[in-house]
C-alpha cells in the first residue's frame with residue numbers, strides 16, 4: 001500500500017470511528033475467509049493407491065475398519081479406538097487396543113488431506129498408516145500372514161473382485177511377520193522371497209482398502225463456517241451464525257495477538273507440519289522424542305512411497321523425497337492437529353496431557369520451555385478474559 | 400433545536416474530524432518506520448560477491464501456501480551468459496519465527512539457459528521467509544538470499 005492510500009485509509013478509520021468501528025479489518029476478513037470450510041480444496045487423487053477412489057475398495061475398507069477379526073485376538077478393530085460416533089477417536093489420553101499405547105488417538109475427519117500420518121509423521125500415506133496398528137502388539141496385535149489367510153477365508157471373493165486373484169497361500173505359515181514375535185519372525189524369514197512378496201501385496205491392499213474408506217470421512221460445517229461465509233459476503237451473520245462479543249474477541253485473538261493461526265491455518269486449522277510447543281512428557285510412558293525419531297522409521301518402512309507396493313510413479317513421492325531429515329527443530333516436534341471438532345474431544349495433545357481447552361490455552365499463554373529441544377511458542381500473558389474468549393471461539397469449531 | 404444550530408453542530412463535527420485527521424497525518428508521516436522485511440522481495444538480484452545474477456520465481460507463477468511447489472532459479476553471469484553445471488544447495492527459514500524450512504528443497508533438474516528447477520519448496524505459514532542459495536560453478540562460489548513474504 002502506498003503511503004498516500006495508507007493515509008487515506010487512516011482518515012477513513014478516523015471518520016468511521018465516530019460512526020461505529022467495523023468489527024474486522026480487511027486483513028482479518030481475509031484470514032477468516034482462509035479458514036472457512038468452503039475453502040477446503042477437493043481431495044487430491046492418491047496415485048500411490050489406484051484403489052483410493054474405487055467404491056468397492058472403500059466398501060471393503062469400511063468392513064475391515066469395523067471388523068474385530070482384523071486383530072490377533074479377535075477383539076480389536078480400527079474402530080475400537082477410532083469410534084464412529086466420537087469423531088473417530090476414543091476420548092482417552094492414550095489409545096487402548098490390545099494394550100495401552102503411548103499416544104492419543106487422532107480423529108479422522110479430513111485425514112486424507114494430510115501429507116504425514118501419526119502424531120510424528122512416521123508414515124507417508126494413508127494406506128501405509130493403516131497397516132501399522134494391525135501389527136502393533138499394543139494395538140491390533142496381528143501379523144500379515146494371518147491377515148492374508150483371514151482375508152482369503154472371510155472376504156476372498158470381495159477382495160478378488162477389486163484387487164485380482166489372491167495368491168496361493170497353502171504354503172504360507174499361519175502366523176508370520178518381519179515385525180512379530182520371535183516365532184513369527186523366524187517363520188517369516190523361512191519363507192521364500194516370492195511368497196513374502198505375495199503376502200506383503202495382500203497386506204498392502206488391506207491398507208489401500210481401509211484408506212479408500214477413510215478418504216470419505218470429511219469434516220462437517222460448523223458455526224464458525226456459517227459465520228465466516230456471512231462475514232465475507234458482507235452479510236450480517238444471523239441466527240446461530242451470529243457470534244457473541246466474547247467469540248468475536250476470541251477469533252480476533254486467534255488470528256491476531258495469540259498467533260494461533262500461525263500453525264493452525266487453512267480450512268483444517270493445521271499447517272500439516274511438526275512443531276515443538278513445549279508440551280510436557282507424561283510420567284511413566286516410554287521416552288517420546290516426536291518427529292526426530294520418526295524420520296528413520298518412515299524411511300525404513302517397506303510400504304513407503306519409494307517401496308515396491310506404490311502404484312503409479314515416484315513423482316508422487318515428493319514429500320518423502322524433500323523431507324527434512326535432521327535438525328534440532330525435529331526434537332519433540334509433533335504434528336499440528338486440526339482444531340475442527342476439538343472442543344468436544346478432550347483430552348488434548350499427543351499423549352492426552354491436557355484435560356480441557358482451558359489448560360491448552362493456559363499452556364500456550366504461559367509457553368513453558370520444552371524438556372528437550374526448543375519450544376517455538378513464546379509467552380503471551382493473556383488475561384483471564386482473553387483466555388476465556390479463545391476457548392469460546394474454539395467451541396464454535398465444534399458446534 | 401433549530402435547523403440552523405444542527406448545521407452548526409455538523410460543521411463543527413466535520414471540522415474537528417478534519418483537524419484530527421491532519422494531526423494523525425503529521426504523526427504518521429514523521430514517525431520512524433520499523434525495518435520492513437518485505438522491502439526486499441526482488442525476484443532478481445546480484446549474488447553477494449557479484450559473481451552471478453540470480454532470478455528466483457515460482458515455476459507456476461503463483462505461490463500457494465501449504466503446497467509442495469517447484470521454483471526456478473536462473474543463473475547468469477554479470478555479462479548475461481547462462482551459468483551451466485552449477486552445484487546449488489538451499490537452506491532457509493522464517494527469521495522472525497526462528498525456525499527453518501519445513502522441507503529440504505533441492506536443485507533437481509537443469510532446464511538449459513542457466514535455469515535450474517528447485518523442487519520441494521513449501522511455505523506452511525504466512526509471514527517472512529528467507530531462502531539462502533549457495534552456488535558453485537566454474538566462475539567460483541557465491542551466495543544469494545531471496546525473501547518471500549506471504
Ligand SMILES: [Cu+2]
Pocket residue numbers: 262493496498524526
Ligand atoms: Cu513460522
